[in-house]
Amino acid sequence: MKVLVIATHLDDEAIGCGGTIAKHISEGDDVYVCFICGGTSERYPDKKLVETRRNHARKAADLLGVTEVFFYDFPIIMLDTVPQLEIVTALEKIIFDIKPEILYTHYSDDMNSDHRVVYNATMVWCRPSKAPFLKKVLLYEIFGSTRNFNPNYYIAIDSFINTKLDALSMYTTENSVQTRTVDTIKKLAEYRGAEINEAYAESFVVYREIV
Template sequence: MSEFTAMRRVAVVAPHPDDEVLGCGGTMARLASAGSEVHVVIATRGRPPRFSDGYMDRVMAEADAAHAMLGATRTHRLDLPAAELDGVPAAEVNAAVGACLDAIAPDTLFLPFVGDIHLDHQICFTAAMVWARPRSAGAPERIFAYETLSETNWAAPGTTPAFLPDSFIDISAQIERKVEAFAAFRSQAKAFPDERSPQAIRALATMRGTTVFCEAAEAFMAVRQIWRAA
């Protein structure tokens, strides 16, 4: 069995709706097409007065549409406060993320990169890693960090952790579905040359793909892989 087909129950942790599509939407589509369960955990929801309820209802509906396009099994919403996770006790964030991942019991985790400029991303990474501590045979066997346009590359490499990918997944057959899924986020998609534009998504996928001699790819940093005895 290849490493890719070993991913049978996958959880993608997204600090905010759309991070998961930007980071690994093509991989989600490829896994779903291969018969894997693909669960999305959206950690936060914007709250008034920063975000109106009407606006957030719209964003969550956009997420549902995008996930349906990608073949996601289920979307889980934790409704922690967006852009305010640093004000929530770590124990509460860890408990919310951990309870959700307990219920999913994934063999593979895709997480936001710990060096992303947005604190919500950093906190979600840490909370998921707290849950993923290998204290039993049920711990996830694979953990990967994904890159998010406008978050991962806007930090300060040399001062903050740099995203240095060592794992690539060919999404040549899924890149258009990824772009269409992100387009479902009408509230988030921007016109080129903004990073959150279809052209930028394709450009990054093309660059990551040519790194490993394929037409389009998503890049990841392997955080942990466990090769258990047969």
């Protein structure tokens, strides 16, 4: 089975569904990760830092066992200045090259404008008429950013919590940013696990599932 994770920023994949990625891979699935904001911007102009962060993402992907990672160069915290067609077109190539059966991406209600833009652009291709190969679309949460998140789908990650946290630890330039530490992400996984009587879990909102 092919699985595609669409993440706005480098580390969103580990925060939102790192344990789930590891679980998919343990079950023999091929997981691909696509980062939208992998470039510089007026706020983050340091090209050397961009490459450092990409190397962190590659290390996290290797640790998780991801099949392939894709980086786009859209500017960080400036996606709302980019014509949506450019982002939609970029996602079209990835989605139709891979043809995933399962897709993970951001939830619609988020304080981060970049996350909202990526959600809207992704949904263009999640319509059954556009991507009939997509059988399940799940929306993940980003701690400290996603709002009004009421999950209706849980994945227990008891056996993969350490892998998730190790992957997140690869992002040494991002740890402790806006309270998103390894410790707080572990506590969130504990909380979501408690909701389903498991030790650890990641939670999602089902956008669509075809059985």
